[in-house]
Amino acid sequence: MDTAKMINLYGCYPEADLMDFVNAPLGKGLPIDKPLKPLICIPTTAGTGAETTGTAIFDIVSSSTKTGISHRNLKPTLGIIDSLNTHTLPPAITASTGLDVLCHSLESLTAIPYQKREAAKSGNPLHRPAYQGANPISDVFSFTALKLCAEYLPRATHDQGDVEAREKMAHAATLAGVGFGNAGVHLCHGMSYPISGLNPAGYKHPGYSVPHPIIPHGVSVAVTAPAVFKFTASSSPERHLQAAEAFGVNINNVKRESAGEVLSEAIKRFLEKLGGQPRGLKELGIKRGDIDKLVDGTVPQRRVLVLAPGLVGEGRVVMQEGEVEAQRGELAGLLEEAMEW
CATH class of the missing domain: 1.20.1090.10 (Dehydroquinate synthase-like - alpha domain)
Structure with a gap:
């Protein structure tokens, strides 16, 4: 779901650098100043709640750390929660x-x-x-x-x-x-x-x-x-x-x-x-x-x-x-x- 959020973001900002929207001080922390395309998120675990949030977390492998992008415009349009998706965990x-x-x-x-x-x-x-x-x-x-x-x-x-x-x-x-x-x-x-x-x-x-x-x-x-x-x-x-x-x-x-x-x-x-x-x-x-x-x-x-x-x-x-x-x-x-x- 976080990957989908970032694909949506950078698809709407094709000229942006990866670190432009990443949380400061690791990135520039620029605001997302326009609505993104509709995004539907369907969780397959009972954990992150990412279908509700304006946050996407990812690894920076080169520095062995995690960071993310946080902005309300990153929130999915719709979340579909079905606990049947978690029954095989x-x-x-x-x-x-x-x-x-x-x-x-x-x-x-x-x-x-x-x-x-x-x-x-x-x-x-x-x-x-x-x-x-x-x-x-x-x-x-x-x-x-x-x-x-x-x-x-x-x-x-x-x-x-x-x-x-x-x-x-x-x-x-x-x-x-x-x-x-x-x-x-x-x-x-x-x-x-x-x-x-x-x-x-x-x-x-x-x-x-x-x-x-x-x-x-x-x-x-x-x-x-x-x-x-x-x-x-x-x-x-x-x-x-x-x-x-x-x-x-x-x-x-x-x-x-x-x-x-x-x-x-x-x-x-x-x-x-x-x-x-x-x-x-x-x-x-x-x-x-x-x-x-x-x-x-x-x-x-x-x-x-x-x-x-x-x-x-x-x-x-x-x-x-x-x-x-x-x-x-x-x-x-x-x-x-x-x-x-």
């Missing part, structure tokens, strides 16, 4: 694509609020980012997707014939796509791109019958989630507790200052229940000596880092002069904590 692919749904919903729920998204206030609509920050509309989609994913992803993974679970996950993927396509994602996705792009040990995820190393996208986002949401919780403890409740945690007597720890533990238990998931970066073959390279690969992902609570706050701008070393240190600390759990 093997368990490993069901799980990893579902983990993308999980992190889409968690990250969009906990992204910085739209009122603090300065770029969203641009006077020219063409220059406003696709990702607006958490807002009352995206919250409804994201939280519903989270609850569906928490309940039905384990069922869909462990029982390929569970028709209800397949239907609910298809529903969740689309809802999460609307949620994050409006609010945005942040640290799990920002750090996932170099994790899967670099793959320094040549890890090949069990259950994937491909002839080359692969860290599936959903695995690369979820492996840092326990560390990430412990880090972001102080920005919105109530939201993090609400997310923990979606996993079945009784939050009645949980203190606000414990929200991060509680949600982090809930995510770990969920990943264990799902089965087959690495318990940290170490199990992907990543060593502490790789952390600096992972930070180097995360820093250019500014389109999502600018939505990260904790990394941006009152008076803080991602990788702005005076903040660079401190924010690199925070990213390194998150990766360090994600090494094993």
Whole structure:
């Protein structure tokens, strides 16, 4: 679907250079200033929600990183969702694509609020980012997707014939796509791109019958989630507790200052229940000596880092002069904590 979006884009801009529309700082980040041709997207996994979004992600092989193009004019004209398309997915692919749904919903729920998204206030609509920050509309989609994913992803993974679970996950993927396509994602996705792009040990995820190393996208986002949401919780403890409740945690007597720890533990238990998931970066073959390279690969992902609570706050701008070393240190600390759990 992302490939189709880019074909549509560059077919309508035949004179454009590939990097013209690619997110800055890796590309020029030019706005898409005219409507594209009609595009119908039909997902075959319950994962990306790309049939709903104005984002297309791709690999830059030469630099072992991922980036993308984000603009509302990139959105498909129509998405057709039929869960029958997912019924032949093997368990490993069901799980990893579902983990993308999980992190889409968690990250969009906990992204910085739209009122603090300065770029969203641009006077020219063409220059406003696709990702607006958490807002009352995206919250409804994201939280519903989270609850569906928490309940039905384990069922869909462990029982390929569970028709209800397949239907609910298809529903969740689309809802999460609307949620994050409006609010945005942040640290799990920002750090996932170099994790899967670099793959320094040549890890090949069990259950994937491909002839080359692969860290599936959903695995690369979820492996840092326990560390990430412990880090972001102080920005919105109530939201993090609400997310923990979606996993079945009784939050009645949980203190606000414990929200991060509680949600982090809930995510770990969920990943264990799902089965087959690495318990940290170490199990992907990543060593502490790789952390600096992972930070180097995360820093250019500014389109999502600018939505990260904790990394941006009152008076803080991602990788702005005076903040660079401190924010690199925070990213390194998150990766360090994600090494094993």
